[in-house]
Amino acid sequence: MLIREFAGADWPRVWPIVEEVVVAGDTFVYDPGLTAESARGLWVEAPPGLTVVAVDGDRIVGTAKMGPNRPGPGAHVSTASFMVAADARGRGVGRALAEYALDWAGRQGYAAMQFNAVVESNTWAVELYRRLGFSVVGTVPEAFALPGGKRVGLHVMHRFL
């Protein structure tokens, strides 16, 4: 598996992954009515941010975006988001993308990485981030509505670089 910079021609193969994750509605605070057009604006970062794809053979199996978490006085802290195709999970794609983002952010000179809204029931992501050195700074209670309507917390997670 290879991770490389996103190119415009990748979008038709990245959008189905984004759509699948957003429609599932259990991990991202994105509008479920997102279109391919609006999702592209949200997912494909302009510099100083970066969007990448994970390629397995000739298939795109995952994607990540990374960049400053906030402008101005907060721009020394990075953030990143990761999505993996449902049928490619459990093979280390998410971990490889997260390690790529951490390495990238360190090389860019960021002081830390922060995730603003990790769904607490997404234990796969929470555990991965913990193994990568992140800790939960706090949990906003009942801030995320799962598809059935049940509300769970959103973790703010952080690590220095």
Add this chain to the structure above:
Amino acid sequence: MLIREFAGADWPRVWPIVEEVVVAGDTFVYDPGLTAESARGLWVEAPPGLTVVAVDGDRIVGTAKMGPNRPGPGAHVSTASFMVAADARGRGVGRALAEYALDWAGRQGYAAMQFNAVVESNTWAVELYRRLGFSVVGTVPEAFALPGGKRVGLHVMHRFL
């Protein structure tokens, strides 16, 4: 003092307040290079959000914006931001704006209000929010660079409605 909905003609009197706060650089994670044009896009909310002004006589002394904190599965939590003209501070303008926002969010049916990035050295705001029933969910360490370069934490603050 009266709080009323922002109207387009107010912008020339609201922008100096926004500019003053952003240039001071010690309370908001906004790009210090913000222009009147880009600030307007950032500050003036479209529905379901709302922007208001605090009027004292014929002067605009403060402004607030409010709306959903996140789209989709996070849209039941509101957020708000407040700015008060430097020479009008200490007269309850910020408190009146915050009470207005809490009342508005309750009437709109939001379940909670969240502030994503309260600068921990902005003790005036932190104490006001505590008195209004907010608590610190967590503090992202060293996430805000003060004008002299010193880095302080950003509180995530929250209360149910």
